[in-house]
Amino acid sequence: MMTVSEVSRLTGVSIRTLQYYDKIGLLHPNGHTEAGYRLYDDTALAALQQILLFREMEFPLKDIRQIMTQLGFDREKALTQQMELLTLKKQRLENLIDLARRMQQTGGKPMDFTAFDTTKLEEYARQAKQAWGTTPEYQEFEGKSAKRTPQESNTINAQLMAIVAAFGTLQTRPAQDPAVQAQVKTLKDFITRHYYTCNKQILAQLGQMYAAGGEFTKNINAAGGPGAAEFAARAIEYYCRGEET
Incomplete structure (x- = not known):
C-alpha cells in the first residue's frame, strides 16, 4: 500500500488531483x-494508469468515470484503443x-499544412467514445448520473457496496x-432504481x-x-436460475 504522497511522487499526479478523483x-x-491519509494498492495504481491513458485520449473526467464503472468494462479493449490513438x-x-525541420531548411517558406490536420485523431477518438456509450444500460446510467451531484453519486455507490x-x-x-x-432482490431493485434496468442477464454477470x-x-x-463476494455470487446465481425476467 502506498500513501497519497508516494503515489503522487511515483506518477506525477498531484495530491490535489488524486483527492479530486476520490x-x-x-x-x-x-x-x-490511522492519521486519515489515503492509501492505494496495485489495483488502484492500475486503475490510475487507465485513467491517465483516457486523459491522453482527451476524454472528460465525467466520461472516464462512467466508462470505468459501467457493467462489462473491458480493460483489454480500452488498452487496445488507447494504444491505437497514441500511435496516431x-x-x-x-x-x-x-515539417519544422523542412521549414528550417527552406528559411520558413510556406510549404504544406497537412501535418496540422487532426481529423483522423478526432474521428478515432469519437469512434472510441461511441464504442463505450451505445448500450441501453450505459445510456440509462448516463441519464441518471447526469441528474446527480458527485456527492450524491458517492452516497449511492456506498449504499450499493453496503448492500453487497x-x-x-x-x-x-x-x-x-x-x-x-x-x-439479492434488494440488490437487483437498488441497481434498477439508481443505475440501469437490472434484468436477469445483467444480474448474473454482476x-x-x-x-x-x-x-x-x-x-x-x-x-x-472474507467470502462475502463469493457467497453473494452463489446467491445471485441461485436467484437468476429461478428468475424469468
Missing part, C-alpha cells in the same frame, strides 16, 4: 492510515517535427434461504464479476468479511 468517484483509495498522435508529432457487503453476515445460511434471496477475484471481489470482502 471526491468525484473516479478513483477511490483502498484504505486510510505519435505519427502526427513526427510529421510536425519533419451485507451478504457477509448471511453466510451461515444456504444460498437458497429466503433471507438471502430477499437480499454475480460473476463479484467472484472473479479482481477489484470487485477484494472490495466486497474488505467491507463484508
Whole structure:
C-alpha cells in the first residue's frame, strides 16, 4: 500500500488531483492510515494508469468515470484503443517535427499544412467514445448520473457496496434461504432504481464479476468479511436460475 504522497511522487499526479478523483468517484483509495491519509494498492495504481491513458485520449473526467464503472468494462479493449490513438498522435508529432525541420531548411517558406490536420485523431477518438456509450444500460446510467451531484453519486455507490457487503453476515445460511434471496432482490431493485434496468442477464454477470477475484471481489470482502463476494455470487446465481425476467 502506498500513501497519497508516494503515489503522487511515483506518477506525477498531484495530491490535489488524486483527492479530486476520490471526491468525484473516479478513483477511490483502498484504505486510510490511522492519521486519515489515503492509501492505494496495485489495483488502484492500475486503475490510475487507465485513467491517465483516457486523459491522453482527451476524454472528460465525467466520461472516464462512467466508462470505468459501467457493467462489462473491458480493460483489454480500452488498452487496445488507447494504444491505437497514441500511435496516431505519435505519427502526427513526427510529421510536425519533419515539417519544422523542412521549414528550417527552406528559411520558413510556406510549404504544406497537412501535418496540422487532426481529423483522423478526432474521428478515432469519437469512434472510441461511441464504442463505450451505445448500450441501453450505459445510456440509462448516463441519464441518471447526469441528474446527480458527485456527492450524491458517492452516497449511492456506498449504499450499493453496503448492500453487497451485507451478504457477509448471511453466510451461515444456504444460498437458497429466503433471507438471502430477499437480499439479492434488494440488490437487483437498488441497481434498477439508481443505475440501469437490472434484468436477469445483467444480474448474473454482476454475480460473476463479484467472484472473479479482481477489484470487485477484494472490495466486497474488505467491507463484508472474507467470502462475502463469493457467497453473494452463489446467491445471485441461485436467484437468476429461478428468475424469468
